[in-house]
Structures are given as structure tokens and as C-alpha cells.
Amino acid sequence: MLKGTIPITESDDSRVGELLKENGLNLAVSEARRVIELLGRDPTLVELTIFNTMWSEHCSYKSSRKILGELLPTKAPNVVMGPGEDAGVFRYAETGDGDWHCLVIAHESHNHPSQVLPVEGAATGIGGIVRDVYCMGADVVGVLDPLRFGDPKGPNARQVISIARGVVDGIAQYGNPLGVPNLGGDIAFDAGFDENCLVNVVAIGTIRESRVLRSRVPAEAADTPYKIILIGKPTDDSGFGGAAFASEDLVEGEEANRGAVQVPDPFLKRVLAVANRKVLDLAEDRGIKVGFKDLGAGGIACVTSELAHAGGFGVKIDLDAVNVAAGHHYPPPVVSCSETQERYALAVPEDFVDDVMKIYNEDFELPHLYHGAGAVVIADVTRDELYTIESGGEKVCETPVEVITTGIAYDRPKSPRKVLFEEPEWQEDRSLHDDFLKIMASPNIASKNYVFKHYDSEVQGRAVIRPGEADAGVLAPVAGNPVGLAVAVDGNPWYGIIDPYQGGALAVCESARNVAAVGGVPSAITDCLNYGNPEIEEVFWEFFEGVRGISDACRGIGLLSHDGNHPLPVVSGNVSFYNQGESGKAIPPSPIICTVGVIEDYSKSRSMTFKEEGNEVFLIGEPLDELGGSEYYRTIYGTLGANVPEADFVRERGQIRTVLDIHSHGWVRSCHDTGQGGMLTALAEMALGGNGTGKLGLAVNLDEFDSTGLPPEKVLFSETGCFIVELPPGNEREILAICARNRVKLHKLGMLKASPKLEVVSNGKALASWELGELAGIYMTGCRSIFGIEKGE
């Protein structure tokens, strides 16, 4: 018999509600009753706290699971492990000795913590996501961070700017000491994020396929006694209730929630990463099977139950053995479920325990480096499939382990949002010259170089293309092997506002385009789906439409390394609901996609900067009358418009194939896709280069686009996805043939000149021209007022 149970059975609904509230639990009354059904009795507080975490939206995907499972393609020939474990795994190159080099990738959000405590929230975001990759046994080789902030010039500017700076600072404070390079990310500003910023984080790692670890107690535990070792920081009450915090609306001024933000420690994480590697290498050398998992949401309870359940075992935890922060005593629910950072759990055979303990506690002196840190044995693996926690000589939890890991799911109703969007009334007499300067100065367009230089993008020495140098970051992951990896994140909030389906579809298209621009064959994606409250029917409809868009795009573009006969697989991801502030207004629908491209030969990846006088510049694709949500409409007309770009997967696939074909010939000198800000912005970015020092100019010939019937501004600022490529002269015939084969349009824009000037020419007449120096001045400093410091500050 368990002591101290909560009397749910005999209480009426209102009393149950009170009991839950008194104990700080977010479970619905109906969910508490479901717990009774599963257990067959009243729960202890520890048990109820465990369910509170495991059934939070954050952990259980209770609103999203069904739709994700039905719609998203997760299987493809290159996939080793799809969604379900801490990170997805896919093969990218043969090792030459019968094994495969694999990429491990995880993608998460840390939105609410970052809104409340930006520095710590963003830092623990990085901390959590790298653990997910480390615990697959991989070496983490990069992180990326897609960020969405409020309007830096709007009524909440002060708070928005302070959050934006704090987040950048937090990413730098964690990522830099950890020794993991920043490979990029993107930043968008919109008033829709004033009350709820988005901090998404992606981590990638590399590992051989034969060494991928599973988050499960190995089958060997049926014959050999296994123990579970808790490694890392001493458990405290930081982050207690974190998963639940992420699963409710953000209410401003709710100071109490600050305790739900974890405390980051990149120093300890670095030492742990080095020590973990030693332990895992030793296990590999000796042929010892281990199970490894990081502690995140739900802490010890979650990690132990999942390790045991996945392996088909039970577990008996001695809570008194857990090393807690010095001088503290925490009640069992806190020790079981707190989300203290920098911890891992390792399941090893009993006779390997001493070797493991020596590496952590003696060789790497964890207890000396951090007060109370270390490796301790906290549990026995049992063969009875029973999940037991003991504390102070008493059982505080005892149930079949599958009860703990039983999910919960809801069928949420959805209904389309009915908002009418309209195109603006066209203004004939605008100054193209002045309008473009406004666009280049817009915080959404202006260079993010200022931010990137806060991050260490050089550590590990594998960077080939750094943040801001091209559409995707590029790594050379295997020494002496020409294989390269390209990574890019994308998600345009404005397309999603007008049409949430296109928002999802275009995020896949654009990030796939980004990796193709540097010669990467799109090989897998991850998705982080950021939306408002799923209990609101219109919000749930937005979510459903976004997932449908992603799904269609993955199938439509396909896995081009396999002739597109399989979908581009979704290998991992995350859903973040309840992104709305006190006003109750949900954020713009924000599915954010990370695409990884595999490059046959990284030396063919080029920066987006124009390279050489006399080279020719082409547009692959054609701008359409699709300026809905565009930078041009928003900045110049102050409206979203209606004609959002429509994803055309056949066209996307053809264009991507074209660019990859040209890459494989080694002809590409520079390449950039036309996204936000359209073709003219992309050309200016190529002329200026990532550091704003480019000196080659171009006169863009608009006569090429007469057949579209569009006014010059629409041609120049349409956000229909296309590629711009710079090629040495003399290849035009071959390029035309490649385009014809892939059924895509090609337009010759002009030839690079040694004069530092960007011009737009129509019928032999210059419509507008800009000195590159003038553009650089505006473009390179557009974000300074947000992230820069004033003199004397």
C-alpha cells in the first residue's frame, strides 16, 4: 500500500480541481480521473506529478500526435531513425568500410522561457537540444537558431529589443563555451511576436551508423543485472514544471513561472561531453551494450520510465541516492520531476559501473569541478516491468511502467479562419530608387552580420561556409572526404498569416532551395511547429493546414538523391502550442523548417558574393504576381496584400534539379535564391556579399520580363521562389539545355561589371541605380539600432 495518496476517487469535480491547483498541477480534472482508471486506485503526489508532466502538451503531443502521424512522411531509404527518439538519424555518406556516416538532428522550441528570461531561456534552449543529439552517441557539430521577435519600432519596442538582445546573448553565452559552432539561423520581426517571441533551436551531430545509441535499456539486461547511473549536475528545483509551463498560455508578469526556467551551465556540459565520449568509446571497445538518454522534460521520472519501457523492463529507483544541490532537501515530486539541466542517464551492466564512475568522478573530477555534481547509481533495472520509486524507505510510486508511458490524445475540432485579404491599390508614381533603400534598411532584410559575429562559427574547424556568407551554412564533416553538409532554416510568418497551408509548404520549399543554392541535395527535414492555443478551433485549423502544407511539399519535392521516388523525409521535430500573450492573440502561424542537404563535393559550394567581372548572371524561374506577405507590400504599402506565393512543387523540384545539375558541372560561381525582398534584394545581397564589401556591379535588364506583363516593381520584388546564378561566360547553351530538360524558365539578367553600381534598365533606359557603397551603408547597419550598443552605453 502506498502512503499519502490524493483522494481523487471520492472527490467531486470541483474538489478535484482544487486538489490539482493546491498541488500546482495543470492536469485537467478529466485527466486526473483517467489516471485513476489506469492505476486502479488513487495516485500519490509523485505519481500525479509524473502524469502532469508526461501528459503535458509538450511531452505528450496530445493535440498534435494524430495529425502528425497521419500526414507527415517519415520513411525514406536514407532514414535510420525517424521521429520518436530524441533526435532523427539519416545516412549521408559511405565510410568505405561497410558502415555509414550518419547525421543526427533535433529541433525544438524554447519560446516561453525566452520571453520570460531571454538570456537563460535561449541558453537552455541550446543546452537542451544539444543533449538530444549527444545522447544518440553523436558528436555535435553545429547549432542553428531561427528567431522571431516583435516589432522593434512598435509600441513595445523597448521590451522587444531587450528580449532580442537577451536571446542573442544567451545563445552566445551557451554555444560559445560549449565549443559547438553556430551554422546560421534566421531572424524575423513582426508585431505578432510582441508578447511571445519564438526561439527555435536546431542541433546537428555526426556518428557512424553502427554506433547510434538507443534510448532504451539493452536486451542484454534480461541476462545481466543492469543499473541506471545519473550523471551531471546535482538535482535541484530549477525547471520544476517546465514542460507544463511550455504547455499553457503565457501570462505577463507571472513571476512564479520564472522558476520553471532552467539554469544553464555550458562549462559542465562541455566537460560532460568529453567524459561521455570516453565512456561510450570504452563501452564500444569492450563490446558492452548501454542505453543512454538525456534528462529533459519530466527529469528523472521521464528518463527512467522511457529507458525501461523502450527496453521492455521495469525499474526501481532509489530517490535518496540522487545527488541534490548541496544543503537542500527537496520533496520526492521535485526530485522525480525537476528539469535541472546538464544531466544524463546511462544504463550499464553492473560490472561496468565502477569503470564508468571512475571516468566521471575521478578522471574528470566532476564532484570537484561543480559542487555536488557527479555520477551516481540511482536505479536497478528489473525484469518485472514495474515502475517503482522509493524515498525515505517508503514507496512513493508503484505501477506497471507502461501505465506511466501510456499516452493521451485528443481530437481537437478545427474550423477555417475567415479573414479577407486584399491586394493594395497600385501606385504608379513611386520612386523605385527610394523604395528600395527603405527595403534594404528594413530590419527583416538588413544584414544580420552583427548578430552572427557574437557567435563562434569557427570552433571545431569544419566550417566551409559561415552564417551570412550564403543561403545555407556548409560543413566538411569528415576529414579527408569531400562530402559536405548544408543546413538552412526557414519559415516566413507573413505567408502563414494569409494562408497557413502555404506557410508550411513554402517553408519546406525555401529551406530546400537554400541548401540547393550551395549544391546540397535536400535529404531530410525537421519541423518545429509554433502555433497558438490548439483548443481554439481556428488556431488548430492553422496548425492542420501548416502540417498539410509541409507534407505536400515533402512529397512534391521528394528525395532527389533517389530520383524523387520517395518523399523528402521528416526525421524529427517539435510542436509548440500556446504561443500567445495576455491579449489572447495567437502568434502568426510559424512552422519552421530545417533542411539538410548532402553535398557530393563541398569545394563546389560557393559564397553568394559575385565573383568575377564578365561573368553572366541568370535567373532560374520567373517572378509571378505573388507579392502577398512580401517585404515590398509590407514596407512600402504597409499591407500584407492577398496574393501569397503559391507553392508549385513540380516547378520547385525542376528548379532545384537545375541548380544541382549546374553545380555538379562545377560552373556555379555564386548562387542565391530569391526569397524575402525578391529578385532585386537578392541581387543587391550578391553584389554586396556577406560582409558588405563587394565591388562588382550589374545592370539588370527588365526587357527579359516583358512577357510577364508585370510592372517593374512586381518583377523586382515578387517573392516567387527562384534562383540567381553567376556563371562564367560561354555556358549558356548547356544551361538552356539543362533548364529545358527540367522544364524551368531561364532569364539572362546581365553581365558583371567592375563598376560598383546596381542598375535596373528597361528599353535601354535606366529606371533606377544605386551605388554599392550607399546600399552597404544602409544594409549593414539596418539592425544596429536593435542589437548594437550606443557609444558610452
Place this chain on the structure above:
Amino acid sequence: MARSFKDKVAIIQFPGVNCEYETVDAVRSVGLGADLLRWNEDPALLENALGVIVPGGFSYQDRIRAGVVSAKDHIMDKLSELAAAGHPILGICNGAQVLVESGFIPGIHWESVDLALAPNVMEDRDGYYCSWTHLLHGGTDCVWTSAIGNEEVVPVPIAHAEGRFTTDDMEVLEGMKKNGQIVLRYCTQAGQIDPSFPTNPNGSLESMAGVCNREGNVLAMMPHPERASWLRQVPEDLGGGWGMKRSKAGGDSGKMEAAGPGRIFFESLRRWKEGGE
């Protein structure tokens, strides 16, 4: 087999450093042996090492001040002996901070802390700054720069928040200059010294990027040569001779695996070793 560092370079792995593995690779790229030595292993292992490198990172979490806790670590007693005996020692970034906090650099008054690596002072930004810089070589004969020509320009990236060499002891500064200890200074691509940001990326006094001891066997440098040891590591848009070379190697992965500008520091050690044999 017992561990030995005979004729090898030992890279000291203090807790929290994060550039140790790529530093091993960079040393090996010139054909020298290199291995890690954990901070709490037996310092006697260093006795017949060819040289010692204290790599970059955040040793001991930069507690109190960058480099200061490592400077008090008992392994530094052994490094002090080796330094005094003329063994080559290189501190990169956090390693430079350790050597300065240990008083090895500038070493005018041995083991007295006469120099500081203070927080960066930059135009319109503060804190951490990661960027490529250009280094002008000059001054005295230093083991670690011996293969670099006088007035030669070497591009190497920096990544730090506290890299501003400074001192308020003018006697020390004059001594360093007189002895030619300021062997690396931040400069423009063309080799001009310009004290303003970003040419001098952190506000260092005299644009100091690397300072050696009087004898030239110990060097503390803030830039990371191990991140510039292969041509593929050079940014394509860097410009100048190295940027051009990198851009021209586009499409040829063999050429990309050739030496980058930073390898010359490790190459210097190799030549020094061969010269001594």
C-alpha cells in the same frame, strides 16, 4: 603501453577548454606527433615533450577572470620549469590568457602579472566577437613564428570577449618593444597598422595580437591558427592573397585540403625541431 609524450606536442586539456581536438589535428598536419594531456594527469609526462600547447576555450568556466584559475593549477609549475628551460610553449586564446595570468608573458619580471587580457573595446558592440583578422609578423626570433617572414601578413580568425592586451606599466611596454616581444600585431590586409576597429578588433594596446617572452620560446596569441590550418577553412570572401587562393580552389577538393595560413605556426615548430637535430 605507458603514455609518453617523447618528441610529441602535448595539448593541455583543462576542464572547459574546447579547441583541444582541432589543435591536435593542426599539429599533426605538419607531421608532428600530438596528444592530449588531462590537467590532472602526471605532469612528469611532459618532461620529454617536444612542446606544450594550452588551447582555446573557457577553462574553469573563466571563473574570476579568464585564465586565472588554470594559471594556479599545479600543472603550471611544470610548465614554468619547461618555459625557463627553453621548451616551446604556445597559448592560444584562452591559453594565451593562462600564460599571461601565469606571468610567463611578457615575463620581463618572471612570473609577475605585468600584462592583462582585458574585455574587448569595439565600435558599437561589446562582448564576444568572432571574425577573421590579419596579423603582421615582426620583432624577435620566436620559435612559433620562425617560419614567417618579417613583415609578412597572416590571416587568422579570432573569437573572444577578453582579448585586449593592455598594461599601464610603461616600463614593461617599453621593455616588450625593446626586446621585440610583440611578434604579432593586427593589421589591414595590406599590412598597415590601424588602431581602429575592426582592423584592431578588440582595442589592444599597440594592436598586439601575440606576445612572446624575451627568449622567444613562449608565445601567447589570441587568434586561432588551428582554425586556419587548411585552405578550406579560409572564408571565400576574405580577399587578399589567401582569399583569392581559396576562391580559385573552388571545385577542387584536393586543393582545399592544402595548408591554410595558420599552419605556419605549427610548421615553425617543426622547422625549429629539425634545426635543432
